[in-house]
Amino acid sequence: MINRIDCTPNRIGFDYGNQTVAKEKKAWQTRRALFSNLAMLAAAGSWSGASASSYPNRSLRLIVPGAAGGAPDLLCRVMGSALASALGQAVVIDNRPGAGGIAGTLEMVRAAPDGYTLGYANVGTLAINRALYGQLPYDPDRQLAPVAMTGFVQNALVVRNELPILTVGHLISYLKKNPRKVTMASAGNGTTSHLSGELFKSMTGTSMLHVPYRGSSAAIQDLIGGRVDVMFDNLSSICPFIESDRVRGLAVTGARRSPLLPHLPTVREAGVSGYESVAWGGIVVPAGTRTDIINVLNGEFTAMMSNAGVRESLTRLSLEPASGPTDVLFELAKRETPVWASLVRRANVQID
Template identity: 40%
Template sequence: MNSRRRALGVLLPSALCLSALARASDALAQDWPARPLRMIVPFPAGSSPDLIARLLTEQLAAALGQPVVVENHPGAGGNIGTGMVARATPDGYTLLFTINGPLVTAPTLWRNLNYDPVRQLAPVTLVATSPNVLVVDARLPVRTLQEFVALAKSKPGTLNYGSVGNGSAAHLAMEQLKAMAGIDLQHVPYAGFPQVTTAIVGGQVQAGFMVPAIAMPLVQAGKLRMLAVTTTGRSALLPSVPTVVESGYPGFEAISWQAVLAPAGTPAPIVDRLYRELVAIIGREDVREKMRAQYFAPAGTAPASLRQTMASEKLRWDKVIRAAHVQPE
């Protein structure tokens, strides 16, 4: 009997604490939102994540009845702003709008990463996806991926490619292609895509992967040539461009995606409300058209689906990182 009482004495306070926390969480969710929210974008103003985030927050503010303020906190490939949200109070007033890198590849690339995206962030929804495109200097004597690979094989180690840094999506996509095609290209990292495109047009590097929103103006101006897209099947956004897969490399895929997350521990009713409101916004035709204009395909998946995407993408890119011995700058 005494042992039973002692056991109850240990269990009862714990149960009471959990019950109190649940009641506090429910009360917070019922009053939410009572003040403005902030959406942290860990990339500069004017970047693709920033533009899509601002498109959504304008609509989200109207749906919630409170302002949603975009704050740009760039640096370390998105890790600085992402870490801010991971450590923020989980009360529904701080959200994260980011791309795949800080969620998927950063934990493998950075030994001293100050956040854990799986443990410290709660998925809300996958917002949109975009293919990457392989572009080359339009003066290069190639018009297909096969011709580019043949040129690279004829001049091993002499062609350069640009990216926005070690471990970036553009870097890893090319490392994946190098391994599959058996070619030797030299990597030249830059601070951002404007510098990459300037380098290609200026002849300092010959190729690079990038999102279509950045590449298309220069493709249309005749300064870059687009050789392939990185989706497994042809992209509805660029239906006339062949895929890397159909160019001879089965299984190749390297898409960019954008998502909304909250700090782990954010009350489930708040996460659910955010998910429902955002999916409704993403479903609006005017919003979808604006996304497509930037070469992003609207998504709007459930939180569990986003978590699964994060897990599967991490497994795939971990293999590329380790095989290519990629290290952060």
């Protein structure tokens, strides 16, 4: 049972009125990253080493297809620290942002399949990008091999405080009375922030004018400032602003309530039957990596996700930890790819 976690940026003397949203988010991320690393050090050594074999005998590289400071980066730094403690070798984080995760994924598929290069893959790089781009420069099914599922990240449905909306039901009624008059911000075209909103519109028969941003910070700033009305955003970004009452949270997008915001219902609970939209991620290696090495790594990530200290650190970063056999990650991608593809077509999502 996970206790409710306080994710307010700073309870002591944090002046929201004189700070930009970007600074708020950066400061909060710095503090929680520090906390996570400290918790990780405390948790280190609580499970056994990987194998009696010679692997690994040098440092490993973990490629993150995103910028430093973003949610995938923070999650991978926690997992990298834990993996380093378990294997007795350094794990170097290699950030490769660009093109919706394509740049980092290309770096993964081009790496030697020797077990010393791992990559973080998610719903975007393994599923959504197949629908967004006419021709991907990589084939995840042939050029990557799954190692482990690591978990799920929910979005939250939020509105600006001045909007007279208190519940999801109120929002649906308001949208139907005011078609195309409500603006919906997102972190960018084709992101789960965007597609969560498109799924909501599709399932409720409502319309909102999509306003894409290049990342969530500017979108949140405009939501707080009243320049846009509604947003679906990753909990790692929006949680502090819900907790500080800078925006009003209505619901979370997963099948179950989030331990970060247990007072918020799911969109499904709030009346949209069958609604679910979550980001998920896991670890991959280049295709051709030896099966015994993959099994060693899967065992370590499985043990990691069962460790109380690691789980707490990841939960504070909005991840709901998960694990399973090596093929779970690609099975999930295979199951969800047609769902996202259908939504992308119906919503006519275009990449900038």
